[in-house]
Amino acid sequence: MRNGDQLQGRNSWVTKFFVFAALFLVPVDAARSAAVKEEDPAKTGPQARRFQDITSVAIEINVAPELSAYHRKGKVGWNKACERLTEVFSAGGGLWDSSPAGSVTCMISGKVSASTGKSAPGDFKITIDIRRSDDTVELGMALPGLDSKKSPLTVSTFRIPLTEWTPQFLADQEFASLVAYRLLDGGPLLGRLDRSRLSSKNNELRVSEYKSQEFKTRKFDSIDPLPTLSLYRLERDQSSGRMFATHLGNAKLIKTEKVKVKTGKGASARTGFVVTARYSVDKKFMANSDGSGLLWIHSGEGPGSRDAKLAAAVNEAHDRLTSAARSGLLDNLFSKGYESISDLLFQTAASGYLGLRYGRQLLTGNKLLEGATMYGLLVEVRSGPLNGLKFYYDSFPKVSYENAGNTTTLQWSRLVLGKSFSFAFPFVINRIEATPKLGRYFLSTTQPVEVDSDGTVLSTQKFEIRNQPSFSVEISAERAARLYTARIWYALDRGIPFLPLIGTSAVSAERAGADLFLNSGLKSEVFGSEYSLNILAFGLYENLTIEDLKLEDLQPGEVAVSAIQLRSAYAGLGLVINW
């Protein structure tokens, strides 16, 4: 008999029953059934523990009321952002054909603004909340009741700075795709396996970077396609909310292709490119896939495995958009892509800080340093081609102290040039920066070399270095908000083998400090770019050692300064222009 066939030629059940019953010996006394006893299911435990196949997904995007009016007048508002978000969260509408949703609804202050597809009662509902958190926009993705209390479980969340351009940024396909991709990457469903993307033999899968490529308007660096994909069915335990995957196979990236394409005719014809990733689907999937039911896709490494990379991509993209917006180049960026404006951004020096600062020595006990001051110039570029560039010039004017007719003096300065590499950070602080730096030190000092028992200076000697190179690494953590930017940092200078050969001295130092940039609220627009004035409060501690490497052998009785060690701490204020 084949499955599904009606059984034919039924035997006499009487005969079969006796044969059957004789085979299995049926004692009638039910009370004596000695099978393992368990508790009555009606009295203990959940009565229903069924696993619901997740075969369709509905996404609801909620834009909080406090954001609805927050956008630049006359510019793109949240309705446009909603339209774009419904598009990129629709199945296959996101980056690399991601997103699992058959229907998406975007609501602003509880009212439907945009929607695609039709939701059904059996949909697995995912909620995206977009709300204000201080001076940032917090985006969070939640699944329905993953705990016994059935409260939604947020599986993915991050923040971007809130600006008047935020809805305009989110209305952009590339940026919205990046944001959606990062949110979905933290959840249980990155994408839906559309069988039309599988080859006829089911052994190759193709995904496109963007569903509808907006030609030659690339604004950000590409996000590489995932190296491996997991292909699975998904169920949800109705009672616990947990999800259970049945792994059907993997797909491995073979190659990424950039194909030229042309759309439209005549004057409306446009040429561009589509980037496609080709995956090889493993034999397990080909053996297991029976073509029924919807399958889902996620990274082979699981949710969140690329979050650091995606966070950096979103932050970098936001920085580019912000610098273009502040430079009045946003429309150029949207229409012609980043390459077209990178030169312009360079000319306008992109965004960053330029400031002057003044500080006074805090430590007591050293008569020479008491009353010492410092002046500084600082420049930091926060986006554009010079993104991460830092330049500092600190000058410590001459101080002197006279003791028994002998005068000790100190005057020094340094130039430091660095390039920072920033990494987004999800909690409390926004980013962490690592900055390798090269510096030049200038120092001139007259120091006591002979002191009697009561501290009287008997003789002094001059110690001087000029243009002495140093290498240092600085680590900083920063929290940025609309009214302030706070940063703590630590830097370490260490001589590296070749530096002593270049200079005549070895510089080593440890520095630590904190900077607080307060937004004064004063703004000005010059040539389409917006400049704002910040007040800087800072403090730093420094332990500097400079050793004379060329000190020749001394004659008996001869005294010379072989090294200088300076411990100092400064605090002060400054004015910083931010653009």
Next chain:
Amino acid sequence: MRSRFRKIFDVKIMLAALVFTSGTFLHGAVALARTAEPAPDIDAWIAEAREMSLPIQAIPQRILLLESKIEDPVPVNFLADATGLEKISPFIFIDAASSTLTAKLNHDSSAKGMKGRKVNLSESTSANVVIAQLSGNSPLLYVNNGEKLRKLGNVKPYKGEKSPDSVLNWLYQVLGYDGVLLARKGSYVLVSGSAAVLRKDGIQALAIRGSESQLALLDKKRSGSSLLEIEVAKGPYAVFRILALAKDSGELPAGVKLTIQRERGKKESE
């Protein structure tokens, strides 16, 4: 001596009961056979049954086979790929790849690189039947009693290749039955079992009295409540017709376990 006498006496009672009960069955079964309505559409019924809610103790819903001890911090799955087994049985088997992916998707701390919440094995896999230490001589059988996994005892060790047919055959032996009744409509019941057994023509099955709340029947003594005959089968599902029903067998609730005839009986006409 008394014990032996008791055994002989029991067998006599059983045989007498069998004849008596069969008479009772005969009467009811004739009535059922003569008034039998058309068998329900099996596809629709399977779809309907998949949406049903059954107590966790009623039917093996997710089965986990472990090489390791159940207490081991990182349990080692016996199965690398469960899909072959799932094609020939109604159960969900949790294989290594699926359990790893499941842990990742739920952000469990047991998944590589995850810093999520800690969950126990029962919660992380939601298995209601677990057989652990499969590489040993006396594997242990655990079932979920509605709240947590509970150890039932040692079971027959698995020997041989990990082919789906032999694993499933061994599993049914370990569980002590061949099928589970999922639903009843009039004279018909929907049953899940081994596809290899259900595809045989004209087979009969015996519903085991009081088994609806037991995931495993480790004791060989059992009593029947009804006799069934197959109507139509589809993979690991089949519709059986009730031939005979003991008067005191009640409603034949979902979750009742079945002993299914492995070989077709001889035809009367032959």
